[in-house]
Amino acid sequence: MILRRLARYSGGRPWVAELITLVVLLLCPVVLPLFGVTADIASRILIWGLFGLGFDILFGYTGLLSFGQAAFFGTGGFASAFLLTQTSLQNHVFLSLIIGMIAAMVAGVVVGFFTLRRSGIYFAMITLAFAEMFHFLELSPLSQWTGGENGLTGVPMPIVGIDSLHIQISSGWSLYGYIAAFFFVGYVVAHRIVLSPFGQVLTALRDNSPRALATGHSVRKYKLAAFVIAAGYGGIAGGLLGVLQSYMPPDAVAFHTSGQLVMQSIIGGAGTLFGPLVGAALWLGLQNYLQDVPVIASAWMLILGIVFVVLITAFRQGILGALKQLFEKAAPKAPVHETELSAEITRRHHVTGVPDEHPNQDEIPDNYLRTNAPAGGLIIVPKGESADGAALSCRNLTKHYGGIYANEGIDMSIPEGQLRGIIGPNGAGKSTFFKMLAGEVAPTEGQVFLHGADVTGLGVTAVSQLGMSKSYQINELFSKLTVSQNLAIPVLARLRGEFRPDMLKSLHKVPGLHGQIEATLELVNLTQRADVPVTELAYGEKRRLEIGLALANAPNVLLLDEPLAGMSPRERADTVQLLKQIRAGRTLVVVEHDMDAMFELAEYISVLQEGRLLAEGTPEEIKNDQRVQDAYLGGMEEV
């Protein structure tokens, strides 16, 4: 009961969790000895926990599984140990640790450059290979500085204090305190990162990377930033290990260190920040305990391996994740995934977040469509001026794959403010054409101009930042987030550009964020569903969200790929209304199969056939155009 209230209270208040963490850390030296846990073990667990904070940001939040974190653990550890034992920096433990961390981050930039060019399994393998290379470098060519397979001994204990007040830290609980201080700061920073706009983008990356890219975020830069952050945490953890043991071991860079980190994080629960800490506690605890039991002593690794496999299979979200789920199931009527953003909206704007009163979409009365709501409230990116007044145009746009021409020589010009329809029979090349316009596919020949500027081949991110968005035929939503969290993503790209490392900022403090989200919610009529996870939406609602995502990007040119796909007649009518509403101040290009809707909506229609532009004209002209009829019907008279 208390826990539930606490969770709800802390929804918008990160400092609650941080305070609790601080209290727990302070209590450990008092409580843990009662259970026979030594300061040494507690310190080790904290070091792995610190290492894991960065890894969790990389893997739990951004979804990048790296098997090579040992490279940074070792780089930071050996850099600081070297400074402390071989140079005149003996008495500057803190400074050396920081330098070690920076060294690890630099290594992170270099390794990230190579490894992030691929993703998924490829990425995992390549990080493994790089870590092995670092291991080899540590053992052999650099052994003068790293001590080779002997490691570096004699790392001194820190002295803490200012001016004349000095405390010499010694092994035991005072060293625990030193390490706990680092952990606490590390946790606060990680917590803030995760709650920041930067952190939200990372979560979106993991969920649906292509959509995040299309919304205007530079996925590559975010990934690299996450990678460097993880490297930094690894570096400082490695340095602390050297201090803890007065010894920097060579196997800090070995593969099994990376493997242990991964296993601990999964066991504890990825995406929870505390998961790696819990996993480390379990691992070290089991390792210690099992070795004392005579019969199974040499089988402890086997037992840990079996535990790991079972956990992945049955409790993928790990211990903490399972606890969280259990906890959430037990809480009645509490909104699922009470995240910071929605809780904040709930708190500030008194929206109750209670599920929709009208679960059956067909029953929604007409007045739910706010026909008199302004299409503004939502910002629109100011556009450049083009010589011929065309918002979007293309010249000789051609795409062929080998010998097959998807599109050939298309010239089209769409003036500002027009609602252009694009139709054509199946196989006419509409989707490829649309993809070229949107920047998803680079044309083989020809150019695309947005407000007169040549945007050919710039890619979806750049195009999005310039003010053109696309809504997809098949929903490309962020399926693990709620509706408002989904809308936050394009808004963040609009307000912050393609990349901004605003990691310590609070999400709520992004000016204009809430306003934009609410305006979009109103426009697509999802205000009542703001806190509902996407997985619980009805299909029609998902389509509206899909359009909403494109709108939230504040485009001045909006491409819509079959916005009415899969909708019921009632939903179609509503969506057509919506499209009419959002025309103000924008240029719309719509690809559709529904002829009635198209003829009602479009001012001007282009018809494609077999990859080429067949005809253009007003709906009337097109309806009566013989060529068009032939194209659709293969020459038969009937329409």
Add this chain to the structure above:
Amino acid sequence: MTDDNDQKKQKGGMHRRDFLKLGAGVAGGLVFSGGLGRLAQAADYAPIGNYPAGIKGSSVFMGIAVPRTGPYSAQGEDEIKGYLLAIDHINKGTSLARAYSPHSKKGVLGKMIEYGIADNQTKPNVAVQAISKFISDNKAMMVTGSVSSAVAIAAGKLCDRERTIYLPAITGSNATTGKDCQRYSFRACHFAYTSAKALAPVIKNALGAGKKVAYLTPDYTYGHSVYNSMKQFTEAQGWTTVNNQLPPLGTSDFSTYLLNIANSGADVLVNICFGRDAVISTKQAKQFGLLDKMTLVMPYMAPFFADEVGADLLQGVYGTTEFWWTLAEKNPMAKEFVEDFEKRNGRKPGWSAHIAFLQTMLWARGVESAGTFHPPTVVAEYEKGNTIATDIGDVHWRAEDHQLVRPVFVIRGKKPSDMRNKEDFYDIVEGVPGKDVMPPIEQFGCKLGPAA
């Protein structure tokens, strides 16, 4: 008393009252030390390391950290068997135990040895973790075990910091009693320098003058150590070094290195690889026909090398070892050790078991002779360097670098047809006395730290 007198007191003069107290304490201590030896010891010295906390009860704790998983698990398990044998003899106060430590009755200074075994996985970091636990949780008075120098050095440094005696088992690098020597560590086994110095004249006698030598040196400190020592002694006797290949530790395919050696024109192949690397490289050397045109020399043979490689490849191979079971034929203490080991374990001991056994016996003796567990006193007892009779002959500790001065056994592989039983792999060609092979003290730069 006036204030002046009081002030004089505070500055350090001894007041009569204090003197009486001290006298009473000494007298009381003498009274107790006669009958109840343990309590007296506790009162004699200031606490240091795990003293006296570790000996409050009727037992004393010995921490054993060896590899039980990983590439050296076979040697690690053998060490465990050696330790357990020693502990059993000491605790029971057998004649073998008394042969090493004449004043002992049961246990060490009357305390039974309790032990804990941890898997160090041949990883220095894991070893350090396990040993930390032995010291802080179990209040170990002695920690032991190793199969690699990296582990031995790391463990030695930790134990030195914690003022606990550390006795490595297998460690072949010169640095262990060289630049990485520790006040609280004592090495009993042979190592790179002593092996090379013992081996070189023997192979010169056997093979002749002016030979060309190629080396297969694993690329880490231990490997370089042995290479440097062997180079030093072979070149001093007129042999030439024609090639040195440096495979990384853990290589599985030595073909590229062996091909380079095959093309070097060498007569002698010195294989410095240890453990599994030695097995693989030797098998592959045979396959490349190298062993048909070169003599194989293994300056520092790992235990069980013979079992893993097979008698076929071993014939005529020269090497050094710490102990070989045929010593039982000449030395009654060795005989008792080998027979008891074989009875318990069904096979003969490797030198990993023997060195574990020896270190434990020497420690029991050292503590008994010191009359106390007090770490600096035990260290001082070792450093006295008294001659001790053991199953490998007379030995003594060298105070300056904590290396045991002891014989190195040069062995040669037998022809399979000459083997009397399936473990009879070697002939002992010569047991070279320790004093003939020890390095000059300055050579490896040992500087022991303080004891307290």
Add this chain to the structure above:
Amino acid sequence: MSMPSLPLFLSQLFNGLATGLLLSLISAGLTIIYGTLGVLNLAHGALFMVGAYAGFMALQWTGSFVIAIFGGMVGALVVGLIMERVIVRYYYQRPPEDQILVTFGIGIVITELVRLGFGGIAKPVPVPSWGQGITRIGSLIYPTYRIEMMAIVAVALVGLYVLLYRTRIGMIVRAGIEDSLMVNMLGINVYRVFLLVFGVGAMTAGFAGILNAPILAVTPDMGESFLVMSFVVIVIGGVGSFPGAIVGGIIAGEIISLTSMFSSAYSHVMLFAIMAVLLAVRPQGLFGIEGRE
């Protein structure tokens, strides 16, 4: 450092080919499993090791190395099939990270079980009688067994090629590599195909394991280094590509051999360095398809 002599160069070139072919075989198994099932089998090294141990046992029982080879294949196949049926097949719908993690865990479990069962001392598998001795090719001296092994591996690779490219089942597998969903929709039981592919991949690893056993020491950890090497090979050759595994393997073998002539310490680092360069310049590998993950 002096320039290496021609005979040395030729023997290292030849040796690189031998090493490379073996790497190709191991990597081929890994790459077809990945290409078809989308599962990166981190237990592949353990299967290699299981093949060596199974072959060792077969050798103990029968004394025939040829039977040992089949024993190794069958042993690895059985373990691989059990792995697939009991655990891996529940993972096809799960994200790729989960698949890596579970095969990683299974690899550890297999290795530890073998260590508990057989102990840590290396098991001796001697070179078979028909492979003893050395062969001279001109000025080149090379162990006979290795030459025979090259031939056997080449035959196995050809066999795999025939299986993949000339049989109906192979065509289905290759179609599965392209688009397993489509294959399923065409009415072919994709899961049975997956089982077959996993089995073939495991068998390949086991075959390589027992073939290699006379050259190496048979220990529970013997597969680990090969696992990392085969990653590098398939990154170089292109993930999921069978020709990529072959070419990548040979290139990797040559890089190691030829570099060792100049500096034996750097031979493996050179391989990683070249992998890094390739990643920068052509991330999909030599034969990989762009955009394939």
